[in-house]
Each structure stands twice: as C-alpha cells, then as structure tokens.
Amino acid sequence: MAVQYSGVRESKEGRVNDFGGSSLQAAEKFAGKCLKRADRSFAQGLQCQQINSMACLMSLEDSVFISHSPQGCLGCTIMAVDMYRVGQAHRGIKLIKNPRIIVTNLDQKSVVFGGEQKLREAAQKAIARYNPKLIFIYASCASGIIGDDIDSIASDLGAEYPNTTFIPIHCEGFKSKVCASGFDAAFLSINKYILKKQKLPTVPNLVNLFAPTTVSFADQKEMERMLSLIGAEVNYIPFYSSLEKIKRIPQAVASTSICKVFADEFMKTLEEDYGIPYSHTVMPIGIRNTDKWYRGIAKVLGKEAEVEEIIEREHKRIEPLVAKIRARLEGKRVFICGGTGRSFAAAALIDDFGMKLVGLETPTYDDDAQVDIEYLNGIHKDFVVDIANMQPFEQVNLVKKLKPDAFIGVPDWAAKLGIPTTHVLDGKRPTMGYDGLLYLGNKIADQLSNPGFNKKLAEHVKLPYRESWYEQDPFKFIVGV
Ligand code: SF4
Structure with a gap:
C-alpha cells in the first residue's frame, strides 16, 4: 500500500536546504548523493x-x-x-x-x-x-x-x-x-x-490551473489565454477562487501548476485519488520555460500538434521584440534570488537576453533543481549557489563580493547596496508567458538605465552589518555540509 504523504517536504529524499558554493560543486555533490542536509550555526529568521x-x-x-x-x-x-x-x-x-x-x-x-x-x-x-x-x-x-x-x-x-x-x-x-x-x-x-475522495462526473476540457498568491492578474490572463488556445476551460485555483471552484477540482480532465513547488504534491494525489493526469514542468518565465510549460500540459490533453503551431506563431511574434531587449541587456552580470520555482525560471530567462549569471539564491535544492543547475552550468559555466531560506546576511555579503550589474529577485537588501534591482516575485505586473517575458525584459533594462533611486537609497540607508562581515566567507555559518 502506498504510504500517504505527510506534507513535510523533508520526508522525501533528496531535498536539501542549506548549502553555499559553486554551481559545479552543487551539481556534482547532488549527483553523487553527497549534498547533505546541513544547518547553520547562525541564522537570521526563516520563512515559516x-x-x-x-x-x-x-x-x-x-x-x-x-x-x-x-x-x-x-x-x-x-x-x-x-x-x-x-x-x-x-x-x-x-x-x-x-x-x-x-x-x-x-x-x-x-x-x-x-x-x-x-x-x-x-x-x-x-x-x-x-x-x-x-x-x-x-x-x-x-x-x-x-x-x-x-x-x-x-x-x-x-x-x-x-x-x-x-x-x-x-x-x-x-x-x-x-x-x-x-x-x-x-x-x-x-x-x-x-x-473527500468523491468521484464526480468529468467536465470535458476542464483543466485545474493551480496558482499561488504571487501570480499577478496579468499573468493569470496570459496563462488562461494560452490554455484557451488549446481548447481548455480553466479552473483557476485556489487564488481568487471559491468553495464551488474547489469542489470542481475532481471534475477536471487534467491539472497543471504555474509554479514548480506549488500543488506539485497535490497534483500527484489528484492522480492517485481521482485519476486526473497532470503536467509538472517549470514556471513559464522566459521563452524556453514557457514552451516547456505549454508543451507539458498540451501533451496531457493530447494537443501536441496544435501547441507546436501556436508556439511557432508566438516565437515569430515575440523574437524580434526579444532581440531589441537583448541589445540593451547583453553581457550584463546578474544575481538572482527568489522562491524555488521563480529563481530557476528567471535564471533560464536571462538566456533570452544574453545576460551572465553570477549568483543564484534559492530556498531548496532537489531533483528538479539539479536538472536546472546542470542546464545552467552548460551556459554560464560556473556561478555561486546559495541554498538559503531567507538569510539576508549571506546575500548581502555575496552581492558585495560578486558586484553584479543587476539583481533580479526579492530586492529589499540588494537595493540598499545601490544595485539596480527588479522584483521577480511581482504579483502586480506581468512576468509569465510570451507577453510577460517582454514586460519583464524591458523592466530589467529600464532599471539598468535608471539606477538613481537605489543609488540614493544606498547613500542614505545603512545595512546592519559591520564592514568586517563583508571580508568573511559568506557561508562560514553553514555546518555539516
Ligand atoms: S515558526 Fe514562528 S511563525 Fe511559524 S508557527 Fe512557529 S512560531 Fe509561528
């Protein structure tokens, strides 16, 4: 009999949440099953x-x-x-x-x-x-x-x-x-x-689209537009939904999620308990990820041929626009920090714009992360990986050392260092799908052209760390690696 999932992510093997080092080292250790569950002898809060x-x-x-x-x-x-x-x-x-x-x-x-x-x-x-x-x-x-x-x-x-x-x-x-x-x-x-495991009559074409709070209305509309192009009726849940919409979940013919670590375990349960197949791929940020996400759900719905036509059309439409953004961003060095889904998705996005990844901070490392890191290692060669749930002291130390041209992620700390920042957890503006990519790319480029606000902020705000901290190893408090 299958063991019921406890809801605690650590109960499954291969999920690591404390590491600092190079991306090559992370990938090699994980592949050799040597990336251990470590800890920090000093930590600054943890998202609960x-x-x-x-x-x-x-x-x-x-x-x-x-x-x-x-x-x-x-x-x-x-x-x-x-x-x-x-x-x-x-x-x-x-x-x-x-x-x-x-x-x-x-x-x-x-x-x-x-x-x-x-x-x-x-x-x-x-x-x-x-x-x-x-x-x-x-x-x-x-x-x-x-x-x-x-x-x-x-x-x-x-x-x-x-x-x-x-x-x-x-x-x-x-x-x-x-x-x-x-x-x-x-x-x-x-x-x-x-x-309650009640089986309900299936509604043809109904697709559960799981979305967390951080997804903007613009992104919701873009995802719904893309799914409707392959004939799906979308049950958008649980964000902005209702008891009635939740109760429709078992009636769907397929499920997918906007985020890699949101409802991924639940979609497995829906398949086991209600026979609903699902697609679990990536967060649709950037061309490559958007294509992958779209192909994933189209495959479950048996719409592979239709989706290829749409992807071809969309590429033709946006590629000239992406090229214009690339001309503004090419070669810029970037540090990325976000939730597990967004940080890896955003790291792939910077390919579209020819930027260079120098550092990546993400709360967890697992099999999915390994696939992404191996892919990114092929493009960016070697970059710093910080597996950290919060821990701003490590982030500011790293950002000061790496001196990126741009910071993409949750920007509060990097902004105070005077670095141009772009929020990737932007629940207010588009970031996903083909149109989101254009908006996000222009936003990063605009930040680089107009860094004045963060520069002034850095002149007037002092971070709570001694200068001596910036000379030390940012990962000195990670123990048991
Ligand atoms: S970790 Fe902190 S915030 Fe979370 S339940 Fe415990 S005491 Fe409350």
Missing part, C-alpha cells in the same frame, strides 16, 4: 510554512482564517494581504477587502493551561460576525507543542455549526524548514475535508 498555508488560501471567498498561535506568527501575512488587496484592484473590485484573519493570541497562560477554549471562542466569534462557508484553523509551533487538538475541535464545531466547513491545517512551523511544505499541508486538508 504557516504563512504559505495561509497565503495560498487567503483570497478564497466566504472564508475565515483562524491562526491558533501567538500574534507574532501573523507578522509575515502582510505581504500576502498586500497582494490580495492589489489583486482585487486589478480585477476591478471597487470595495477592496482585507482577508478575514483571526488570531487566538496564545500566551504564557495558554501554554501552561491549554489554548483550546480560545480556539473555540475565536470560531464562535467568526461565525457570529461573518457566518462563513469555510473556516480554516491553522496550527502553529505553540499549539503543536502544547498539543491542542485542533482536529477534534474542528469536528465538534462542525457538528455545532453545520453550515460551515471547519478545516484544520497542520502547518506547525517547526515541522519543516522547507516553506513550500505549507502549501502541501493546506492541500492535504482540502482533500480530506472538502473533496
């Missing part, structure tokens, strides 16, 4: 999986999100809330809403005497205020350590309030250092409490 569990569902209609945790656990939600608000504006919504998030505020007393009563009261208040169709209950380190039984409480509450579905999500931060585990925890619960 709870935020990913919450962010991926935050825009579901008619839902309340209860975090059974101390208040601080919700600090990170600000970015997802911002994306949700901007996403509403882009979709033409006039009355912009915040997500309905409630925190049970576990404190010292709760840790000693238990916090279950607080959770019940929070749920009762959520029902009284909003009477939602769905209430998600998020575990945290504190609730997990004191052993509050969120499953039983959700079951009791479900009996008391039959019009609401209560969904506990086991995303305690301590369970995983790979923040993408949070997506898996959320999807495991959706399968268990909403879909």
Whole structure:
C-alpha cells in the first residue's frame, strides 16, 4: 500500500536546504548523493510554512482564517494581504477587502493551561460576525507543542455549526524548514475535508490551473489565454477562487501548476485519488520555460500538434521584440534570488537576453533543481549557489563580493547596496508567458538605465552589518555540509 504523504517536504529524499558554493560543486555533490542536509550555526529568521498555508488560501471567498498561535506568527501575512488587496484592484473590485484573519493570541497562560477554549471562542466569534462557508484553523509551533487538538475541535464545531466547513491545517512551523511544505499541508486538508475522495462526473476540457498568491492578474490572463488556445476551460485555483471552484477540482480532465513547488504534491494525489493526469514542468518565465510549460500540459490533453503551431506563431511574434531587449541587456552580470520555482525560471530567462549569471539564491535544492543547475552550468559555466531560506546576511555579503550589474529577485537588501534591482516575485505586473517575458525584459533594462533611486537609497540607508562581515566567507555559518 502506498504510504500517504505527510506534507513535510523533508520526508522525501533528496531535498536539501542549506548549502553555499559553486554551481559545479552543487551539481556534482547532488549527483553523487553527497549534498547533505546541513544547518547553520547562525541564522537570521526563516520563512515559516504557516504563512504559505495561509497565503495560498487567503483570497478564497466566504472564508475565515483562524491562526491558533501567538500574534507574532501573523507578522509575515502582510505581504500576502498586500497582494490580495492589489489583486482585487486589478480585477476591478471597487470595495477592496482585507482577508478575514483571526488570531487566538496564545500566551504564557495558554501554554501552561491549554489554548483550546480560545480556539473555540475565536470560531464562535467568526461565525457570529461573518457566518462563513469555510473556516480554516491553522496550527502553529505553540499549539503543536502544547498539543491542542485542533482536529477534534474542528469536528465538534462542525457538528455545532453545520453550515460551515471547519478545516484544520497542520502547518506547525517547526515541522519543516522547507516553506513550500505549507502549501502541501493546506492541500492535504482540502482533500480530506472538502473533496473527500468523491468521484464526480468529468467536465470535458476542464483543466485545474493551480496558482499561488504571487501570480499577478496579468499573468493569470496570459496563462488562461494560452490554455484557451488549446481548447481548455480553466479552473483557476485556489487564488481568487471559491468553495464551488474547489469542489470542481475532481471534475477536471487534467491539472497543471504555474509554479514548480506549488500543488506539485497535490497534483500527484489528484492522480492517485481521482485519476486526473497532470503536467509538472517549470514556471513559464522566459521563452524556453514557457514552451516547456505549454508543451507539458498540451501533451496531457493530447494537443501536441496544435501547441507546436501556436508556439511557432508566438516565437515569430515575440523574437524580434526579444532581440531589441537583448541589445540593451547583453553581457550584463546578474544575481538572482527568489522562491524555488521563480529563481530557476528567471535564471533560464536571462538566456533570452544574453545576460551572465553570477549568483543564484534559492530556498531548496532537489531533483528538479539539479536538472536546472546542470542546464545552467552548460551556459554560464560556473556561478555561486546559495541554498538559503531567507538569510539576508549571506546575500548581502555575496552581492558585495560578486558586484553584479543587476539583481533580479526579492530586492529589499540588494537595493540598499545601490544595485539596480527588479522584483521577480511581482504579483502586480506581468512576468509569465510570451507577453510577460517582454514586460519583464524591458523592466530589467529600464532599471539598468535608471539606477538613481537605489543609488540614493544606498547613500542614505545603512545595512546592519559591520564592514568586517563583508571580508568573511559568506557561508562560514553553514555546518555539516
Ligand atoms: S508557527 Fe512557529 S515558526 Fe511559524 S511563525 Fe509561528 S512560531 Fe514562528
């Protein structure tokens, strides 16, 4: 009997999240099974999986999100809330809403005497205020350590309030250092409490398109346009969706995801439990990746011939425009930092523009990363790889040493070093598909032509590190490699 996936990414072999060194070394060690799960003797925060569990569902209609945790656990939600608000504006919504998030505020007393009563009261208040169709209950380190039984409480509450579905999500931060585990925890619960392995009649051409919070409305439209060209009706989930759309998941004829580490495990479950085939390839950023992504889903739908015609047409349309951007960017040295899906996709994108990769920071390394690194090693020869969930101290040290012309990624720290930066986790503008590539390329080139803002920022903002840190090995705190 197949072992049920626990939702913890480390439970599967070959997933590494602490390494620093050259790309050739990373590929060689991984191929020889010598890339170990290391650790850091000093670390500066870690993105917690709870935020990913919450962010991926935050825009579901008619839902309340209860975090059974101390208040601080919700600090990170600000970015997802911002994306949700901007996403509403882009979709033409006039009355912009915040997500309905409630925190049970576990404190010292709760840790000693238990916090279950607080959770019940929070749920009762959520029902009284909003009477939602769905209430998600998020575990945290504190609730997990004191052993509050969120499953039983959700079951009791479900009996008391039959019009609401209560969904506990086991995303305690301590369970995983790979923040993408949070997506898996959320999807495991959706399968268990909403879909419940019920087989439904198939809807011809219906395709599940899984998208995380960071996908812009422009990218959603581009992906939907591309899929509609091969005859698919798109069920875009869970971002900006609803209970009704979630319930349609088992009716699809195929699934695919916009991100490599989003819903990849869930799509395997959908194949096992509901017989829905899927395509898991890459994030569609850059020509090569967009082609690969498109061919992947077309193959599952049996539309290989149609997709080749479309790809040929699209290449003809955009290649002259890409050549113009290439003339502005060729030979520029780039450092890339992003989530696992975006960082590798963006690294392939810079091929389109003839840029040179000097450094890559990404939270995890696995079989998929190995394929990408081997491909990138063939083009860029050798570059620095930092496998790090956050850890800005390593990033600024590296960026100072490597002195790239441009930084593509989450830009907060590099911008303060005065380097031209382009945000690759841009939930507000296009980055994906054939049109996204043009927009992103022009954005990088514009940043290089107009670096004034970051230069001024660097003159006025001091990073919190001593000069002596920049002279040291950026990876000196990684132990047990
Ligand atoms: S769940 Fe744990 S790791 Fe996550 S924010 Fe709360 S305390 Fe931190």
